[in-house]
Amino acid sequence: MCIGSPAVVLSVDHEKMTAIVDYGDGIPREVLIGISEERVKPGSIVIIHAGVIVSEMNEEEVLEQLEFFKTTLGEEASSGFTKIYEYLLKESKKITGEKK
Amino acid sequence: MKEYITLAHGSGGVEMHEILEKLFFKRVSDRFKRVEGGIGIDEPDDAAAIPIGGGKYLVVSIDAYTVNPPFFPGGNIGVLAASGSINDVLMLGGRPIALLDAIIVEEGFPLEDLEVIVDSLIKTLEEEGVALIGGDFKVMPKGQVDRITITTTGIGISEGPPITDNPRPGDKIIVSGYLGDHGAVILLAQLGLQSSETGLLKSDVKPLTKLMLPLLERYRACITAARDPTRGGLAGVLNEWASKTNTLIVIRDADVPVREPVRRYAEVLGVDPYYLASEGAAVLAVREECAVEVLEYIHKLGFTEARIIGEVRETDVFKGYVATETPIGGLRVVEPPRGEIVPRIC
Amino acid sequence: MTLGFYSELEKQLRFNRELAKIVVEKIKGLFTEYTVKTGIERLKIMDFCGTHEWSITYYGLRSLVPSGMELVAGPGCPVCVVPSHYIEESIKLALDGVVVYAYGDVYKLRARRSVRGAYSLSEARSLGGDVRIVQDILSATRDAAGHGKPSVFIGVGFETAAPAYAWSILRKHLPVNLKLLILVKLTPPAMFYSLEVSREKPTEPPINGVIAPGHVSTITGAKAWTPVSENYGLPVVISGFEPLDVLVSILEIMKQLVEGKAETVIEYKRSVSWHGDLRAQNAINKVFEVVDDAWRGIGFLPKSGLRLREEYRLYDAFYEYGVRELKPVEWEKDMPPGCRCAEVVLGKAYPTQCPLFMKACTPQKPVGPCMVSIEGTCAIWARFGSRDLLLRITNEVKTSKG
Secondary structure, three states: OOOOEEEEEEEEEOOOOEEEEEOOOOOOEEEEEOOOHHHOOOOOEEEEEOOEEEEEEOHHHHHHHHHHHHHHHOHHHHHHHHHHHHHHHHHHHHHHHHHO | OOOOOOHHHHOOOHHHHHHHHHHHHOOOOHHHOOOOOOEOOOOOOOOEEEEEEOOEEEEEEEEEEOOOOOEEOOEEHHHHHHHHHHHHHHHOOOEEEEEEEEEEEEOOOOHHHHHHHHHHHHHHHHHOOOEEEEEEEEEEOOOOOOOEEEEEEEEEEEOOOOOOOOOOOOOEEEEOOOOOHHHHHHHHHHHOOOOOOOOOOOOOOOOOHHHHHHHHHHHHHHEEEEEOOOOOHHHHHHHHHHHHHOOEEEEEHHHOOOOHHHHHHHHHHOOOHHHOOOOOOOEEEEOHHHHHHHHHHHHHOOOOOOEEEEEEEOOOOOOOOEEEEOOOOOEEEOOOOOOOOOOOOO | OOOOHHHHHHHHHHHOHHHHHHHHHHHHHHHHHHHHHHOOOOEEEEEOOHHHHHHHHHOOHHHOOOOOEEEEEOOOOOOOOOOHHHHHHHHHHHHOOOEEEEOHHHHHOEEEEEEOOEEEHHHHHHOOOOEEEOOOHHHHHHHHHHHOOOEEEEEEEOOOOHHHHHHHHHOOOOOOOEEEEEEEEOHHHHHHHHHHHHHHOOOOOOEEEEEEOHHHHHHHOHHHHHHHHHHHOOOEEEOOOOHHHHHHHHHHHHHHHHHOOOOEEEOOOOOOOOOOOHHHHHHHHHHEEEEEEEEOOOEEEEEEEEEEOHHHHHHEHHHHOOOOOOOHHHHHHHOOOOOOHHHHHOOOOOHHHOOOEOOOEOOOOOOOHHHHOOOOHHHHHHHHOOHHHHHHHHHHHHHOOO
């Protein structure tokens, strides 16, 4: 029913409650922010349905996702996700590093 | 109930075949569907062929180009009209030698734009060694035609029997490169009410001379079918082949080259890249015993993204079907194109 | 700009064949265990989202799950369930000179009766109506502001689309010449209705588990579905849309069935929370009121649709153009004779069991609502093949030689 595509947020206009995003085709597009605007920042990965941001995926939630796979599939089956773990770990270090 | 022509009739899918059948194939008597010994609308293919003696054929194609917008990322209607007819001649096994064009332009069209378009057309022809030997030029009152249409006739010589598409069980399906680029760009331009920026999407429009001429020279006997997947895309070509030859064509999603930005954009719109047009790619059916060699040769010609994407199979029950193995090992049927390609929200 | 970690995650969930194999084996294992334990050999799992149905068919999941497991689609397409009446009204607007903005699938949607020769907005365009396809409301907003002509946006959708319309109004994006024809439907009432129908008249096999909508739940929160597990005793998994998301969700349902549980669980954790997005919910409540609404193929369901509140009449196409609402008494005319869409929508019949399927009713000339939207179950089956066809072709592909 509701096709949703991931995109990365390039900038946010708080006045209009819109954001400029890239779906991965390199074309900046303006979309409405449908959810709480503090969830949407430049660099956020969001899900867009019919031109409106309906969800944002932060790293914590992705880690929860990976945990869910681990419990449902068992440790050995989720080896495919190791790379994502490493990436997230690296990213979180980068973010905390920036803060310092 | 009165029936009307809709855009779906021109989308290269099931509706178009139905209307062609109704308007032409049924009305033209069989003996006038081709020139004696040649190929005509009895074999609806990219082009027609007329025998000229010595085992050679004159290959002739015609196509009307009405692209909206006339200028798009990666090209314009001039390059498209030249490349399209060159490719149609090539796909029937002909070496393109000449082209004729008929341009209809709307009153008020900027001359500067027309110059750019015509220059592109001429440049494309000259680069491929194709002569422009005739044409027509008409102007229609404002509003009676949408900016510009170009019709081109491509003429070529086939040194051997023309390649009428007859893939056989066992043949491998080869694509020469990324698919769907042109279709994605056109959809973008038509829907892009907001941004003129082009990002990573670019039409693949180009003549396939550098691919097809060496291939024809060396491997003509290996190639059982050749087509450029324009309107209707890969899905259209494969479905036509399967139904024409009563075979089952099986491909693998993971092997079909689609550029990442095209895949992303198609996903946003909810359209399948297999139905998007390419204007600079070829789909070939090649006999099993030469397939690997042909593929390597295509790579050497500079078409490094070429791949074997599947094969033609004999079948008792599933004649005319195209199936694809999905990346995770499932299977789905690739239906022939139907209707206009429009984005969906749901 | 790349999608970062998401690209990698997507790659795994879409292309990791080994992982898919493991999940499929686990599903098969639990299925056998369940059969041994209960003697039940056939199971039915229902999805409620057209995009789930799309993933299931597009990635060929029906060819992977145990043959005793049926994956059926519920009323998960907001386009298919738009009553013909509103399409007819939209065609009228277009033919009367109003610029009509529609999503691609609404543009193709066929009405039961023709309006001055047009059965759809697409045909209305052929007859001279100004119908423009858009992907989102912002594009319509910009375009309409540019030309200034009287315009209407056909605002279909589920809870997922509602915030777009709400924020367009609250943030004053809409130019004065653009009005909204809001036809938003709410999904929980339709799910409860489907389950109620199948409880009263159980199908064989009955519904054993539910794959709940992922993107609707980003707004409503997973909590919207707890009544399903509580009242109907069914495992409910809110699933993502990649093929492995759906397979893992099926695995979770099997786990619950084997353990005798019936819980609402989120698989789509990267996007869905338990409470949803409160700000979006508030915006929806502020702008819209909940009404009893007509679902094509199903009927009038209480409290199942949204319309603009009176204070937002300025934006309301119903008010501006006097578009008539459908009354419950008129509703029965909406189903074409012979069409079994109502049963298909409720998971009670397969498209192939309908006498019209691919005969009188095809994607080019759809008769029933299930065929009209590209995401309708019949349209999906027409494009990607039915389960039966799929299983037979799978067999053939495995055994045939080139």
